[in-house]
Amino acid sequence: xxxxxxxxxxxxxxxxxxxxxxxxxxxTLCSSLLGVSLVLKRFxxxxxxxxxxxxxxxxxxxxxxxxxxxxxxxxxxVVLTAFLLLxxxxxxxxxxxxxxxxxxxxxxxxxxxxxxxxxxRSTDICNSLFGSASLFTIGDIDLILSAVLxxxxxxxxxxxxxxxxxxxxxxxxxxxxGIKTNVYNMLLAVLTAVTIVLxxxxxxxxxxxxxxxFPAMTxxxxxxxxxxxxxxxxxxxxxxxxxxxxxxxxxxWQTGATVVSANIIAFIFMSIAGKIKNKKYCN
Amino acid sequence: xxxxxxxNLELAYDNKTVLSDxxxxxxxxxxxxxxxxxxxxxxxxxxxxLGLIKPVSGEIRFCCAKHSEIGYLPQQTxxxxxxxASVSEVVLSGTLxxxxxxxxxxxxxxxxxKKNMEILGIYHLAKQSYQNLSGGQQQRVLLAxxxxxxxxxxxxxxxxxxxxxxxxxxxxxxxxxxNEKGITIIMISHDIxxxxxxxxxxxxxxxxxxxxxxxxxxxxxNIATKFLGGDQK
Numbered sequence: 001x002x003x004x005x006x007x008x009x010x011x012x013x014x015x016x017x018x019x020x021x022x023x024x025x026x027x028t029l030c031s032s033l034l035g036v037s038l039v040l041k042r043f044x045x046x047x048x049x050x051x052x053x054x055x056x057x058x059x060x061x062x063x064x065x066x067x068x069x070x071x072x073x074x075x076x077x078v079v080l081t082a083f084l085l086l087x088x089x090x091x092x093x094x095x096x097x098x099x100x101x102x103x104x105x106x107x108x109x110x111x112x113x114x115x116x117x118x119x120x121r122s123t124d125i126c127n128s129l130f131g132s133a134s135l136f137t138i139g140d141i142d143l144i145l146s147a148v149l150x151x152x153x154x155x156x157x158x159x160x161x162x163x164x165x166x167x168x169x170x171x172x173x174x175x176x177x178g179i180k181t182n183v184y185n186m187l188l189a190v191l192t193a194v195t196i197v198l199x200x201x202x203x204x205x206x207x208x209x210x211x212x213x214f215p216a217m218t219x220x221x222x223x224x225x226x227x228x229x230x231x232x233x234x235x236x237x238x239x240x241x242x243x244x245x246x247x248x249x250x251x252x253w254q255t256g257a258t259v260v261s262a263n264i265i266a267f268i269f270m271s272i273a274g275k276i277k278n279k280k281y282c283n
Numbered sequence: 284x285x286x287x288x289x290x291n292l293e294l295a296y297d298n299k300t301v302l303s304d305x306x307x308x309x310x311x312x313x314x315x316x317x318x319x320x321x322x323x324x325x326x327x328x329x330x331x332x333l334g335l336i337k338p339v340s341g342e343i344r345f346c347c348a349k350h351s352e353i354g355y356l357p358q359q360t361x362x363x364x365x366x367x368a369s370v371s372e373v374v375l376s377g378t379l380x381x382x383x384x385x386x387x388x389x390x391x392x393x394x395x396x397k398k399n400m401e402i403l404g405i406y407h408l409a410k411q412s413y414q415n416l417s418g419g420q421q422q423r424v425l426l427a428x429x430x431x432x433x434x435x436x437x438x439x440x441x442x443x444x445x446x447x448x449x450x451x452x453x454x455x456x457x458x459x460x461x462n463e464k465g466i467t468i469i470m471i472s473h474d475i476x477x478x479x480x481x482x483x484x485x486x487x488x489x490x491x492x493x494x495x496x497x498x499x500x501x502x503x504x505n506i507a508t509k510f511l512g513g514d515q516k
Binding site for chain 2: 169
């Protein structure tokens, strides 16, 4: 366990903290943007399901002794799952939430079995569940990949913002006016999948979907326009991340759990604020 | 001049034929009401008109307009009732169909949204949140959005579902006014008395067309007397 002063005593450590901070902030930004749409479309559990699949992929990567390649392995797997889930949800006999539960628990089971069989003990697989105890395992590839993908997500989101709003608000109207709603649903699923994999290492696959659901829900306590909710969601999420991140550094807590706790506090605070605001509104 | 021409249409849902032998046309300025019980094929017909499903056989021919130029008023979903969006955000989204890939709304589109909000008397609510509006106001917002998507034709799916009698009458009045301004209306409904009161043409279906013609003709036909008599709900 390190104190902050010890931590900052070496330039090397500062470099690592900055890396973790950059990746964390980018992932937080992406997930809080995507979360608004996902929560409103009643897709909150997709994040959770995909993160379990991500865990499965990481476990398989560890089993193959390729832990350093885990992003490169798990991104395609999770993106593919997102595709399949939406396809199944739309057409198949297995309906939305059930297929999600099947896929997510199945992936965890297969992943951990393979990991056990392989006899590899190189990475602590618990890290993938609860997030790394020490943050500072972000390699060059991870950093670059995270930065590039997060920025791509943000650009895509801004570029398609009006369409994403329309598809979220009213899918049948959007389809009738000629918007290819399936394309935007897929886009949303793919972006979510990528975001989840990027954030999983730091937050842990059990908690990464909190970054998607909490900020959106928190913002909806007080904001009543789509743009307002987006802006509020992003700011709350970034603030919670920064607070959680440095608290975790300072006291040597787990980053994921601390950041989620900060989000819980924000949610409670905003719920109360929302209640007060509504009372005023009614009077 | 006919805007929509349907010939020998056969429509299926999940590979089951739900509507067959349907021929009708809609002329500019018409107010057509599509009547039928639940499960009679109304929704399927509507989807076909919007181009969301392909007919099994027969054809739907559009003159001067494409599928995507129909202004559509769908039934409200659960998601929308507590959706955080301002009225102007919702109305503006009606202009999206024509814009291709442009990321932001242009001035022209904002003007159009403003004009349509004014027509429906909701411009003063533009900054309000959609979720705080009454059912009737929400329906006007959705109607304004539909107007942003069209200049010629509105397709309304049970536009008064869930509204109280006063608001229902108000809604029918608004629709009639839009029709008098030259907008062609196709309304899906099972409210026969309102249909015969407001519409100029009636299409009554039950897996097959039972009647197509003007409202006057309909009122003197057997089907109407049967429906307005015993069977009416």
